[in-house]
Amino acid sequence: MRNQRMYDEFLELVQTDSASGKEDAIAVKLTRKLEELGFTVTMDDAGPKFGGVCGNLIAVREGELEGALMLSSHMDRVPNGFGIKPVEKDGVLYSDGTTILAADDISGVCAILEGLRCTIGSGRPLPRLEVVFTIQEELCLGGAKVMDPSVLKAHVGYIFDSPGGAGRFINGAPGRYILKAEITGKPAHAGNAPEKGIDAAKTMADIISTLKQGRVDEITTSNFPHLESGVGSANINVVSDHALIEGEARSRDLQRLLDYVEYFRAHCQKVADEHGAKIKVTTEENFLPFLITEEDESMVIAKAACDKLGLPFETAVLGGAFDGNIHNARGMACIGVATGYAKNHTTEEQLTLEDFFRSGQLCAALIETFADRCKAQ
Numbered sequence: 197m198r199n200q201r202m203y204d205e206f207l208e209l210v211q212t213d214s215a216s217g218k219e220d221a222i223a224v225k226l227t228r229k230l231e232e233l234g235f236t237v238t239m240d241d242a243g244p245k246f247g248g249v250c251g252n253l254i255a256v257r258e259g260e261l262e263g264a265l266m267l268s269s270h271m272d273r274v275p276n277g278f279g280i281k282p283v284e285k286d287g288v289l290y291s292d293g294t295t296i297l298a299a300d301d302i303s304g305v306c307a308i309l310e311g312l313r314c315t316i317g318s319g320r321p322l323p324r325l326e327v328v329f330t331i332q333e334e335l336c337l338g339g340a341k342v343m344d345p346s347v348l349k350a351h352v353g354y355i356f357d358s359p360g361g362a363g364r365f366i367n368g369a370p371g372r373y374i375l376k377a378e379i380t381g382k383p384a385h386a387g388n389a390p391e392k393g394i395d396a397a398k399t400m401a402d403i404i405s406t407l408k409q410g411r412v413d414e415i416t417t418s419n420f421p422h423l424e425s426g427v428g429s430a431n432i433n434v435v436s437d438h439a440l441i442e443g444e445a446r447s448r449d450l451q452r453l454l455d456y457v458e459y460f461r462a463h464c465q466k467v468a469d470e471h472g473a474k475i476k477v478t479t480e481e482n483f484l485p486f487l488i489t490e491e492d493e494s495m496v497i498a499k500a501a502c503d504k505l506g507l508p509f510e511t512a513v514l515g516g517a518f519d520g521n522i523h524n525a526r527g528m529a530c531i532g533v534a535t536g537y538a539k540n541h542t543t544e545e546q547l548t549l550e551d552f553f554r555s556g557q558l559c560a561a562l563i564e565t566f567a568d569r570c571k572a573q
């Protein structure tokens with residue numbers, strides 16, 4: 197069934213320009229909408245930490261019941277998310293083909309607002325509700341990463357930011373490390389005495405050509421798209437004295453991720469030693485993996501909410517990360533909720549309206565099901 201309120205709000209918000217670091221126009225609108233629903237809204241100081249203009253919005257509505265529930269989605273979008281003109285065709289929304297649609301993640305924002313309107317409007321007793329609209333999610337989960345977790349009391353959260361139909365929940369995601377190797381060789385005249393040099397470019401090539409990468413195993417991947425080498429001058433008559441390898445590794449299992457990071461370090465060192473080159477390997481934890489089992493309270497509530505609406509309950513673990521990675525690492529059981537979008541991050545992005553409207557109902561059902569399990573204060 198068509199939900200004109202959600203539809204209109206989606207059009208309003210996707211036609212409000214936004215980008216990572218420039219979420220302020222959306223934030224102003226969302227602050228007003230949340231205040232109208234009785235929330236106390238604050239903006240944290242995360243924005244300037246990344247050179248952005250806007251912080252995370254954290255909105256709290258104290259409840260009549262014991263317990264707290266977090267609902268979250270993100271305000272930024274990938275480029276090009278300016279001047280979006282949505283077009284509806286056969287129950288599906290698209291952009292006009294020149295931009296993304298920004299259903300990732302405005303559909304999530306709208307699902308949460310709809311769920312709040314339905315449940316708060318019903319007048320039923322509710323737990324404390326914590327709504328977090330983050331910034332810079334598309335830039336490695338930046339906003340969630342720097343937000344102060346102590347402002348949240350919830351131990352269960354739902355992140356409305358996943359592709360697929362209503363009733364699909366993302367109960368796990370890989371962790372990720374950023375890997376870098378800087379190689380230092382020794383320059384020499386390429387014509388007169390190449391054997392006196394230590395070739396950084398060749399060392400880099402040997403490292404990459406013998407490195408286990410791509411699909412490492414069924415749940416572990418790696419990718420090294422940035423390779424650079426050169427010499428101090430622009431000449432090609434000098435043996436290369438520096439090179440750089442930059443990439444990432446992901447795994448759904450923390451131990452396998454750490455094992456790969458260690459393998460990368462050892463492999464780089466071994467090949468560099470063979471060439472007599474110096475090497476500096478740096479490995480940086482970007483986010484940690486998580487997996488939530490079906491027995492967890494967050495999943496039990498999700499399944500019950502689906503049953504209430506007659507939606508098929510489905511779980512999936514994808515290859516990408518979302519703000520849930522950050523919250524789970526901090527001890528909150530946090531799962532992703534699909535809102536009907538597909539082909540996000542492309543100009544072919546689309547939103548199936550029936551699933552979108554149902555994700556609003558699903559948000560209300562999650563709040564109600566959570567409330568049913570809370571005691572009166």
Ligand SMILES: [Zn+2]
Binds near residue numbers: 270300301333357
């Ligand atoms: Zn997203």
